[in-house]
Amino acid sequence: MKITQVLYKQNIGRLIKWQWRVQRKKTLIETNAEKVLASRGVSIIDAKQFLHEPLFEAQKQDVQEIFNNIVGPIKLEPKLNNTHPLWSDDPCLVYGDHNVLVHGLEQAKVFTNAIEPEPGLPKYFKELYEAYRLPNQDEHIQRIIIASILYDAVQEKLPIRKDPKRPAWKFPRDYGIPDKRRNNLIISRMLQLCESSVGNMSSNKLIAKDVFFKVPLQRNANVSLNLRADLLLLSENSLAPFMDDIQGDLPDLTPLDYKISLDEINIYHKDEFVSPISGKFNNVHTAFIHYNETEVKNLYETPVLQTQIMGRSLMKCYAFAVANAKSKYGENVKELPEPITLQCVHTNSQWFHFSVFQLNSLAGPEEDGMKNIYWQTPLLNAYKNCVFDEGVPVLEDYNPEVFKHFLSFYMNGTEYEIKL
């Protein structure tokens, strides 16, 4: 006798299966039974609650038991949802290094409660950059630009290029100096040139690299400015304010709120203030900001506009000024004993944006406080093109104005400053 599965002699199984496949899906027909039973006071219980899949239920229990009895080697990190210990239902609006404001400079002016009195820098700077000149400064700067953009030996994979008109085309992969390194080289070398040429004045300044600030603000919502200064020039003496007071109106953004396009997060430390400015050198003299194309992006992935770049300078200036004020006069300071003035250089190593910010009060645009003041230049191109042309390094259309601005920013507030 064969001890295996019984095979049916007459194979009508196929027919049965066909029938089952067709007939197994049924739509229930509505009957009057529920109404009749309800009228007679008979309660209806869903029959499904008595149906169980015995095997499946047992397996589920086994798995649960295994999970309960596991003694894990490490503690799992808390999940980033509302079970997280730092979760707060009241969200925090964060402006970070990768953000740009959707409405650009106008929105930044309202956010920072700042007014631009006139186009260009304060008149005082014009006198400054006519007064100073380093020997052979333009030759030095041209060498610095070529050395930072072409001669540096680092070769890394650069981001993939895409042509929107030919989306299927694949460009050969580019290798070169990454934007972060390129910006860092050019700024630090220009700063070094100033320091080495101007001599013992540099003893009054401290250079800090990659300084991170976290500035909490209350603007009808929790707002936090989490920003990095790539290079910070700290000085012993504060810069003198350029104007006493200013009157004027902020730009009209209706129907937009000035907090639009900030990141919303729910896991955060409330009112956390981070600022490493302390001790003898507790004045921000100049902040150098990098514009890294791989980092700064619009949330909706369209190219960043020029006005958004200017807005980014202003937002960073404001954050550093508020951080400086808070670390100088205490975290809860509202009215400043004297204004805080700082300078800012924003660059992607081709264009340079020079701006000066004077913080008069920490009040937001809703309050009737003093307005802050902002001066800026347009974006100045240091050169038009800097490439290897058939193996020869070429620097086209060098602009000497850029370093004049740079030097005047460096010399502002030093003891060699011109006396009027």
Next chain:
Amino acid sequence: MSVSFLAPSLRFSVFDPTKLKTIQSALFNVVRHKWNFTHMELPSPKSRNFRREIEWPEKYTVKPLNNKHLAGRDPATGRVVVKGLGGGIKQKYHWVDLKRFGPTGEHDAPRIDRVLEIMDCGCRTAKVALVGCGTSLKYIIATVNMKPGDMLVTSSYIPRIPVNPNEGDAYPLGALSKGTKVHCIEKMPGEGAHYVMTAGSTATILRQVDDRVIIQLPSKLQVSLSKHCMASIGQISNANHFKEHIGSPNRNRELGNRPRSGLWQRKTGRFGRKIRPPPPLKIITELAPKKMEKVTLELSALF
């Protein structure tokens, strides 16, 4: 000879594929000899989009969304459902907010949005507009003449006299006069736009009958909708889309379509066109018919 667990037991339960899988693996001996055990039931080609599957986040965002190409395959079973799809350049999906509602009160100020940018979305034929109001940003479908800086009015209130709308505004159908060109029309109040969403298309309001508004769709079908259904004003952008030529077979592959076989020939119309009566007025009632529960009966020995 019979083994006890082979006895066919008939059970009635709601069909759950995950449970079925467990049972099949446990009773593998039984199904080994069964003919056509691998029968799969595939979804209808019209049940969803089989070109791409979008990774929806939990919360609305204007960040363009990543997606997976399905190439006509059903993601559950992996089998081809729609032929002729596959490949193509990956595009990001712009999540368009189809629900445009405003205040319903008579004296409430309408919601006003500012158009910030008009952009292309690779996953749809029409252009999308980035609009902002307060602290929120969203995408809507752009109209022909929309440009950055425009102010769009949205109100859900139906006044006694029809409003005089501008292009891109959103009002209930009952608030608009007859002859108005509209798009992004709701099928049921509150459900979000359903009709007229493709490039260059527009519907016309024909007449009002009591609480219902009759519109004519681009397909000439007349539809009777509730007067509370929201609609946007104007014609949808990228109106020349239908005139654009694909140009080459390679370009067709870039768009994600696979080659077709056979010579396609347009009908000549030599013997005239069949005269059919116009389709009857389609009435969309707010009371959807109650759907009865579907059950799947399982016979564990067979399936």
